[in-house]
Structure formats: C-alpha cells, structure tokens
Amino acid sequence: MIYSIGIDLVQIKRIRTALDRYGDNFARRILGEDEREIYRKRIDKATFLAGRFAAKEAVMKALSTNFEKGGLYFRSIQILNDFYGRPYAHLDDSVRERIFEKEVKISITHDRETAAAVCVMTGD
Numbered sequence: 001m002i003y004s005i006g007i008d009l010v011q012i013k014r015i016r017t018a019l020d021r022y023g024d025n026f027a028r029r030i031l032g033e034d035e036r037e038i039y040r041k042r043i044d045k046a047t048f049l050a051g052r053f054a055a056k057e058a059v060m061k062a063l064s065t066n067f068e069k070g071g072l073y074f075r076s077i078q079i080l081n082d083f084y085g086r087p088y089a090h091l092d093d094s095v096r097e098r099i100f101e102k103e104v105k106i107s108i109t110h111d112r113e114t115a116a117a118v119c120v121m122t123g124d
Contacts, residue, residue: 003102005063006119008054013113015053016046030056032078034090050115051108055079058119059089059104079106089119 002077018026027049031039035052042048055075063072089104102123109116 001123003121004062004064005121006058006063007117008057008061009114009116010050010054010057011114012046012050012110015050015115016106019046019049030074031073031088035078038081045114047110051110051117052079055087055089055106055108055117055119058117059106062104062119062121063099065075065093072091079108 005036027036027039027045030053038050040046056074056079059077059079060072060074072095076095078090079120080090081087087106087108089106091099091104095108099121100123102121105120105122107118
C-alpha cells in the first residue's frame with residue numbers, strides 16, 4: 001500500500017552558486033557524516049549535492065504527515081547507496097520510530113541543469 005509520495009526538483013546552478021559562496025559549510029548543513037564521505041570523493045560536487053538535496057526534500061514531503069509538528073531535519077535523513085549503487089534513505093532512529101514499519105523508497109535523476117528525486121512511502 002502506498003501511504004504517501006514526495007517529489008522535488010533542484011536547479012544544479014543554484015547549488016553551485018551556494019557552494020561557491022559558502023564552500024563546504026553549505027554541504028555540511030545538508031549532508032550527514034556518511035554522505036560527506038561520498039561527497040568528498042565526487043568530482044562534480046554541485047550535481048551530487050543537488051541530487052541529495054532533492055532526495056531529502058522528497059523524503060521530507062513524503063514523511064510530512066508523520067511530522068506535522070516538526071522534528072524532521074536534513075541531517076536526520078542520509079541518502080546512501082547500496083552495493084549496486086542504488087540510492088536509499090537511511091533514517092535516524094528518531095525518524096524511523098515515527099513511521100513504524102513503513103518503507104521509504106527513493107529514486108534520483110540528473111541532467112545538465114537539474115536534479116530530481118521522488119520518494120514513495122509504502123507498507124502493509
């Protein structure tokens with residue numbers, strides 16, 4: 001059963017401008033520790049960060065019904081990759097306990113100018 005869906009679209013140029021202006025401090029505000037490890041190895045940091053930003057926004061939109069009074073932050077969601085390179089949302093325990101047994105599925109896509117992500121929350 002699908003409980004909710006979230007989607008987001010980010011202009012890579014906007015992220016690149018923020019990185020030029022604030023440097024890695026901007027990335028630290030968005031990324032968790034494990035994500036920063038991946039980020040440091042990336043050549044096109046702006047494209048990577050735009051995809052992660054879009055994915056986190058999509059997850060936050062999908063989970064918003066469980067967090068009407070706050071408590072959901074960018075760094076409580078990490079977008080990591082499985083063994084095959086597929087992205088998945090790793091949620092902090094404080095987030096996981098509020099969505100019970102539901103699953104969070106994500107997909108990210110990029111082109112030259114934009115990054116987009118969709119999140120579907122499913123369960124029995």
